[in-house]
Amino acid sequence: MTGKIIFLAFFTILLGEVQAQKSLKFDGVNDEVQISGYRGITGRGARTIEAWVKFSSNATNDQIVVWGTNSTGQKWTIRLDGSNGNALRAEINGGNIIGSTNLKDSKWHHVAVVWSNDGSPNISDAKLYVDGVREIIAKSNSRSLNTGNGAIVKLGNGFASNQSFEGQMDEVRIWSAALTEARLRDWMCKEVISSHPDYSNLQGYWKMDTLAGTTLKDYKGSRNGSIRNGASWQNDGGPIGTASIHRYSSSAAISLKHLDGDSAVVSGWTGKPEGVHLYRRDARPNHSGLPSLSKSIDSSRHYGVFVVKGSSPTYKLDYYYSPNKHYVKYGACSNYLLSRADNSVKTWSMTTASNTAGTFSLSSQKPGEYLIGYGTGGVIITAPNNKDTSAICSGDSIQLSNSTTGFTYQWLRNGSPISGATQGTLTTADSGLYNLIIVGGSCSDTSNTLTLLTKNNPVVTLSGYSAVCASEFSIPFAGGSPSGGTYTSPYASGNIFVIKSAGPGFHKITYEYVDQFGCRDTASQQLEVLNLPQVSLAPKLPVCLDSSSHNLTGGMPTGGIYSINGTTSVSFDATSLGSGKHWIKYTYTDSNNCASSDSNEAEVLALPNVVLSLIKNSFCEYDKDWTLDGQNPSGGVYNGNGVNGFDFSPTKAGAGSHEISYTVTDNITGCKNAAKDTIVVTARPAKPAITQVGDSLKVTPAFDHRWFTLVGGVPGATSSSIRPAEEGEYYARVQNKEGCWSLNSDTIFYKPTGVNELNSDVEVTIYPNPSSGILQFRSFNPKMYQFRVVSIEGKEVLNGSIKNDEEIDLNSIKNGIYFVHFTDKNNGIKSLRLILHK
Incomplete structure (x- = not known):
């Protein structure tokens, strides 16, 4: 390892200092910054206001910058409009103009409002920008503009008490000129310096980067702000660099080069972003938490990428770092490209960037920031478990690797070079102590030592499974040894085998056991799922409710068990079951004890509802035939003594009590039902005497x-x-x-008792009475009688003599009522009333 590592250890101590990338946080209640003595751009002077803002999720109509007089056309306010899509809004009291981009998404946005007098000064002439893109105006309310000087400039608060800013604010700039779109884009992601073409028109510039105190410094002049009511400093802010470059409406690559000669290139865009900014900050990052492999960083610079809109945009980043003087002085062979999503992230992360010939390359990147991390412990080799000791199993191999590319490599085993092992990775199956030497120019590093152990595979067994029927839902896996392994099968669900999913046949179950070293072995068994017997049940025809009980049949194969509505039964009793539909199930169990069933629906048909309440149910035996009535429904048949069709004959029925039935057959179901009533026929009383x-x-x-x-x-x-x-x-x-x-x-x-009647032995009779003209005379005495026929008026109309069995001819007299008087020789009298009707 070269002497460069010594310097890195020293550099790590210097990382305690931090600079830049700050902001001011407002609580949305009453926090504000007052720019004492400064009343902004008044009258109808041209103006541009810029700021980086990050609204909280509670923001509604939050004020960003406010000044002027709260009168029609005289106020100047830039704020969020929570009632119109959380868009940017400029208003002047009585007039406004509103953009269309949602700013309340918990992200940093650059906002700008540009206005100039075109001869008819109106707020509707203002141009709104978000992240360098001119806004589509969603709504505008025209009003002549003439800004007053009634109030000083405030940040984060305004005239309304309920419109305080909630969120973070950074890089506020007020210009007395209408900046062009190009100028806004050129400087939105870097700090303003005197080389800015409009620097002379810069009225106030508040970077918000001091991180302490209650004074907000003006970096243009002396218009310092007073931080009031607790607005707090934050150690993160907008994506602001020392230098930047951008590209809008184009997918071409952009490159940003440092004076040392190192450069970053962004290319290969996806997601169609509207704009891209590549910036570089020539200072230490605000946060410097490092991953374990990186012991120090390039504190002289870091790069960032800010993306405007798009659909999940990504890009390729290439960083040509070789000319970087900080790297030349402090870097080692083991260098890394670190990244973070934005400057609010406190710990940088290791990237998967390739490192070839002094260039880091990354693909499919999201917006973020990047810097070089230095490793002070030399190159690091790793196994898949990322530990210094790794074990492999008999028959297996392992790949050892390191994070560098573009160097000369030599792998060592037990301190000796491995022949032919000169790549950045090594695949081996041998135990031992491994190291890697990398060489790049004058840089040489020897890696850490990685111990590789070889372990025997475990011996695994799996007990056989008994055959199961396909009707079972599942069985638990069991029988694997040693315990603690994993069962696998296409039909596994957790720790069970799902028979319903597998179906009949032979199915392989595998048991795998992995020991503490990661060594494994497997054992397998076949589980037989038995076919279920083919069972059928013939359909049962509907039966009437009054049908007789009968044995259940129709199940095949024979020898199974029947059930009705879930209850085992051998017979079908419609009366007990009641009308309606009933499920008949036939279950057959085969020699493997596997059971299957078939079911049918059997219907018990209700009997027709029949009512018989005879209107007349009492007769005398001599009464005429009577038509029976009182039945419901119609269409039935009567039966009983004396019944003929719908007629009842008391004479034929005879005296006594007779049961009459009325039977109705349902035309659809064929089911019959009957109702009964009783008729009583009374005999004629005996002829009286x-x-x-x-x-x-x-x-x-x-x-x-x-x-x-x-x-x-x-x-x-x-x-x-x-x-x-x-x-x-x-x-x-x-x-x-x-x-x-x-x-x-x-x-x-x-005859009254005072009249001398004929003796009983001379009793006489006449017949027929009434008479149609000929009257027969009968006497029990053969002697001769005298007769007189007298009308009811007392006039005699006929007389004569007569004896037994002789006739009296009445044809000579007219119809009417007469008295016939008979006398014998003893003057005995017998008078009889006669009705003559010819």
Whole structure:
């Protein structure tokens, strides 16, 4: 190793000092900077205001720079507009102009507002820039501009109490000239110095880089600011360098060269950025935390890349560092390119840059900063585990490497050069102590020592698996020895084998065990997943709810088990199951104890809902046929004694109680159901007999009675006896409690007890009565009788004599009611009422 390493150790001590890359943080409540005595650009003077800002996530309408008089057209304010996309806004009280880029993204942005008087001074003439790109104006409210001098310049606060700045601010510049777009781009990423073409128009320049105190220094003149209410210094800021170069609307490479001759080149853009700035800061970085391999850094300079918009843009960085005088003086063979995302990052990171012939190269880079790191311990060789001792297993090899390229290399094993090992990497399978010597010009380094051990592989076994049925979901992996290894299979999920995914067949399961040295061995077994038996169940036709219970059939192969709705069963009982759909499952288990099943849906059909409530259900045996009614639904069939179709015949049914059924068949399902009702047919009461007792006529007692003469019913005569008002022939009929009437009794001739009637042994009768013209006479005595036919008016219309079995011809008299009086030789009288109807 050369003597350069001694100097690096000394340089590490000097890194305690830090410079530049600072900013001022405002709390969004009342923090502000007042530029005492300075009232900004007033009237209608041309102006440009620049600043680097990084808004917090809570920012809304935060003020950046404010001065003037809070009257129409006389205020000058630059702020964030939280109501219009968090864009840049310039306003003058009564007029404004608003950009379109969202600034509240937690990133640093360069903002600028440029205005000049074109003869009709109006705020709408202002030009807004974000990161060097002129803004598309989203909204504008025209107003004549004439800035007043009522208030001094403030940073971070303004006239409104709720518009304080929350975030970080850096590099504020106020110019009394309208800077061009090119001028803004040329100087936005580097500090302003006197060579700036518009330097004479620079009114105030506040770098915000002192990191202490309550005075904000003006680097142009004496317009120092007063930091008020706790605005705090921050040890990071915008991407500002000592020198910079940019490219907009072009993908061409850009290069920035130091006076020493070293240079950085940015090229190979992707993501179509709108602009790119490459800057270099000729000072120590604000933060210098280093990765372990780097012991010191190039404190004289570092480079940075700032990108404007684009879609995840990347680039290639090449740093030609050989002419760098700091490197020439302090660098060693083991140099590294370090990077950080921005200057707020406190610790630099090691990059994967190639290092060839004094050039670091990196591809696919995002915006960031870069510097050289020096390694004081010589070149470092590493194994994949990044440790000084590494183990490999029998039969394996390992690659040793270092981070340099472009040198001359020689690998050593156990202190002796390895023949032919002259590359930057070495692949070996031998144990031993390894070193690497690198040579580049007058620089020579010997690496650290890396110990390589060779270990025997473990002996691994895996027990066999018993066959499993394809119906199982999974089984746990087991049987691997030594324990603690890993099972693999295309059908593994964690520590289980998923049978459902694998399916029937033989499946390989591998068990791998890795010991503490990383040595491994594997063992495998085949797991057989058995096919399930092919099971089928024939469909079952729908059955009616009243169908009889029957054994379940149709499952193949035979010998399985049936279940209905999850309950094992051998028969199908529709009545117990109830109407609706039911699942029949047939499960068959084969000789491997693997089971499979098939299922069908069987339907029990509901019976039609039938109602029978007969409108009339009580009859007498002599009633006419009756049409049955009271059924629902229609379309059914009646059955029962005396039933013919829909008619019921009491006479055919006969006396008694008769069950009548009404059956309906569902036209769709064919299921039948019946409803029943009862008809009671009551027999006709027995024909009554009439007797005369004194002046009364009596009939067989019953529930109800009716009395009649030959001319009609006797009014009010409803009891079992009556006392007639006149002599004549009478008959009666009786009714039982069911409302059925008897046949008419025989007629009886009623004669009051004061009249001498014929003896009973000379009783006479006439028939038929009523008569159609010929009247038969019958006597139980063969003697001759005299007869007289008298009208109801008392006029005799016919007379004569007659004896037993002779006829009286009535055709000569007209229809009507007559009395026929019979007398015998003893003057006995028998009077009978006669109805003549021819």
